[in-house]
Amino acid sequence: MLYITDALAIAEKDLEERFVRASGPGGQNVNKVSTAVELRFNLEASSLTSEVKQRLRALAGSKLTADGFLLIDSREHRLQSQNREAARARLAGLIRRALIRPRTRRPTRPKAGAREQRLTGKKRRGDIKAGRRQRRFDED
Numbered sequence: 001m002l003y004i005t006d007a008l009a010i011a012e013k014d015l016e017e018r019f020v021r022a023s024g025p026g027g028q029n030v031n032k033v034s035t036a037v038e039l040r041f042n043l044e045a046s047s048l049t050s051e052v053k054q055r056l057r058a059l060a061g062s063k064l065t066a067d068g069f070l071l072i073d074s075r076e077h078r079l080q081s082q083n084r085e086a087a088r089a090r091l092a093g094l095i096r097r098a099l100i101r102p103r104t105r106r107p108t109r110p111k112a113g114a115r116e117q118r119l120t121g122k123k124r125r126g127d128i129k130a131g132r133r134q135r136r137f138d139e140d
Contacts, residue, residue: 008095008099010041010046010047010091010095011046011047014041014042014045014046014047015039015040015041015042015088015091016039016040016041016042016069017037017038017039017040017084017087018037018038018040019034019035019036019037019038019080020034020036020037020038021033021034021035021036022034022035022036022075022083023075033080034080035075035077035078035079035080035083036073036074036075036083037073037074037075037080037083037084037086037087038071038072038073038087039071039072039073039074039084039087039088039091040069040070040071040072041069041070041072041091042068042069043056043057043060043064043068043069043070044068045068048095048098051101052095052098052099053098055097055098055102056070056094056095056098059094059097059098060094070091070094072087072090072091072094073087074086074087074090
């Protein structure tokens with residue numbers, strides 16, 4: 001079980017891990033041992049609500065495959081166990097962010113003072129620009 005919050009846990013059947021050879025530091029070890037982890041989370045078959053799934057799809061972006069799997073790749077550590085934990089932590093973080101319902105924006109109207117301040121600022125700016133204009137002698 002992957003625990004996201006006290007009330008929410010992801011079942012192991014929804015997770016699929018693949019271990020592949022990593023690039024980067026590790027010397028000869030990276031050529032011999034499969035330490036990088038590809039964690040696949042079956043979003044469609046998971047027990048998350050449809051609202052959370054929708055937000056998770058938006059957050060995942062290019063990490064979401066066409067068949068509905070969320071793909072998280074971890075290869076930053078030299079040990080397979082650390083990469084596995086890092087991938088699971090990133091998945092848990094994504095799901096935690098998807099659990100937060102965004103506030104709905106209530107449209108507001110500008111107050112009279114703000115409107116007045118904006119117009120006086122525009123007038124002042126127009127006066128400054130008018131002062132820069134070249135005066136013609138035939139106007140006097």
